[in-house]
Amino acid sequence: MNKSMIRYLLSKLLLIEATLLLIPLLVAFIYQESITVVFSILGTIAILLAIGFIGIIFKPKNYHIYTKEGFLIVALCWVLWSFFGALPFVFAGQIPNMIDAFFEVSSGFTTTGATILPDVSVLSHSLLFWRSFTHLIGGMGVLVFALAIIENNKNSHLEMMRAEVPGPIFGKIVSKLKDTAQILYIIYLAMFVIFTAILWLAGMPLYDSFVTAMGTAGTGGFTVFNDGMAHYHSSLLTNLVSVGMLAFGVNFNLYYLLLIRKFKAFFGDEELRTYLGIVIVSTILIWLNVGGLFASAAKGLEISFFEVSTVITTTGFGITNLTAWPLFSQFILLLLMFIGGSAGSTAGGFKVMRSLIITKIAKNQVLSSLFPNRVLALQINHQPLDKKTQHGVLKYLAIYILVFIGLVFILTLDNNHFMVVVSAAASAFNNIGPILGTDKTFAIFSPFSKLVLSFAMIAGRLEIYPLLLLFIPKTWSKT
Structure with a gap:
């Protein structure tokens, strides 16, 4: 294992996070926030x-990254960014519990949108901005962002991007990885x-426009107010x-x-047509079911x-x-x-492409039973x-099913409501945010469950494998 390269790249990534924290620091100065808030951000940047800088003093002799190193760098980066990104909230006393703060920022970077805050007004403008800014960075991927700016002439970071970009198939859109990023x-x-x-042009205040757009772009769901989009009482903004979420x-x-x-390639894409078809059918079914409300x-x-758009895109x-x-209608949303x-989008979940492939595999299995001598090829596009x-x-x-069952099993120790437990596990693991069956936040769960859910959000965003490797002893062996 190339541990020196892992240390070197993680150090670079922490320096990038320090640079990103300058933006909420600027917001703190614009809104003339308290010295406590300013120093909470400055203190985190200093750390x-x-x-x-300590980590990049000694450059590695070997710059090559194998698959295992790539997965480890991705997983450790997301955990470390969430940990250090939580420190301003703790230092400012606005989320004094470290586990709660780690949960909130993990939810931000993974674009889950789950929260432990019953009232977001406890947050200052700068930290509320940072909370949503994590959506914008995490939406396309922390490592995709890093690879877009880190010098990489040898194109050696392919395994990192492969480990982070969601979907069953990874492909560069141009020959060079950095150019793709x-x-x-x-x-x-x-x-x-x-x-x-x-x-903003539709009538939303500028600050609110930035925060809402970051939640939409990252399909994360953090907003300025407790009642979310309902606060604006605007059909135009809602639509x-x-x-925007669907886009x-x-x-x-x-x-x-x-x-x-x-x-032709765009409009003929099979996953896109399936995705839009699911949205249309689900919307009509729910509309017919809830019309009287x-x-x-x-x-x-x-x-x-x-609601269909916010759930299928896992915005929340x-x-x-x-x-x-x-x-x-709740069951349809649970399926979505x-x-x-x-x-390859900023949305979470199992992904439409995988659902499409599983459906076609099942169809071929049925047909092969009926026609055993028939050659069946599975085609996409x-x-x-x-x-x-x-x-x-x-x-x-x-693996997805096994991890989900494990999450539900753990959460049953905290709550006896089946819909609450299942939807909370689905919400965290699929990076969605809301819980069905209750109007309360994730604060209803114990610190241990919140820590497990935090790692579940990261596992869901990274599609399980990179984070699982952290807990396998053989991963850390020299071979």
Whole structure:
């Protein structure tokens, strides 16, 4: 194992986090916040700089990264960024419990949007901004961001990006890895800036526009107010955010195809069509089921579309009390929690692509039983999918189910409500945010459960394997 390279790159990544903290520090100065808040951010920056500079003094002799090192760097980076990113909240006394603060920032970086805060007004403007800014950075990926700016002439960080980018299939959109990372982040940030401007022009205050756009772009769900989007009482803003969430739940490689004018490849993408089909069908079913709860059919459609968009993209913005909805609609939303958004997007969940592949594998198995001599090829976008990828998806499904069952088992020690426990586990593991069956936050769980859920959020964002390696003793052997 190349431990010196792990130490070197992690140190660089901590220095990047220190630099990012300058933005909430600027917000603190703009709003003339207390000296306690300012020094809580400055203190964290100082700690990160000290650790980071010590770690990069001695450069590694071997810069090569193997798969194991790549996975470890990714997992450790997300854990360390969440830990150090939580320190300003603890130092400022706004989230004095370290486990709670770690949970909140893990939720931010993983774009889960789950919270332990019953009232977000306890946070200053700067720390509320930092809380949502973690969505923006974590949305496309901490390592994708780092690879976009870290010098990498030898293109040696492929394993890091492969470990972080969600989806069953990883592919560079251009030949150089750094160029791929830069293109993805340019598209991502351009969409964020445009969406921020749209919200502001639609009547949302500028600060709120930034925070809401960061929650939408990262499909995270942190907002300025406790009642989320319902605070604005605006159908225009609600519909804009619904469309925005769906846009960021699309595979960003497809947006690159739009830029190079490959329109047929974009609109013909099988995952995109399935994703939009699921949204349309789910919206109609829920709208028909909950229509009587709203003043008009139009309002019912607006809220149904919003809730489907916020759940399938795993954003988790709040707008209404879902506990009052019929069980049929809640169950549809629970299914959407597991499906999630597209591979290569900022959304979490199992991913539409994997669900599509599993469905086709099941269909082929049934057909092979009926027609044993028939040769059945599995195709995605009219291209055959190799057996290795198919087996990889099936293995991931098995591990996914086992981890989820383990989470539910642990949470049953804290709560006796089945829907609360299952949806909390699904919410954390699939990076969604809200809990069905209660109007309370994740503060209802014990410190141990919150710590487990924090790691579950990171595991879900990294698609399990990188984080699991941290807890396997053989990972740390020299071989």
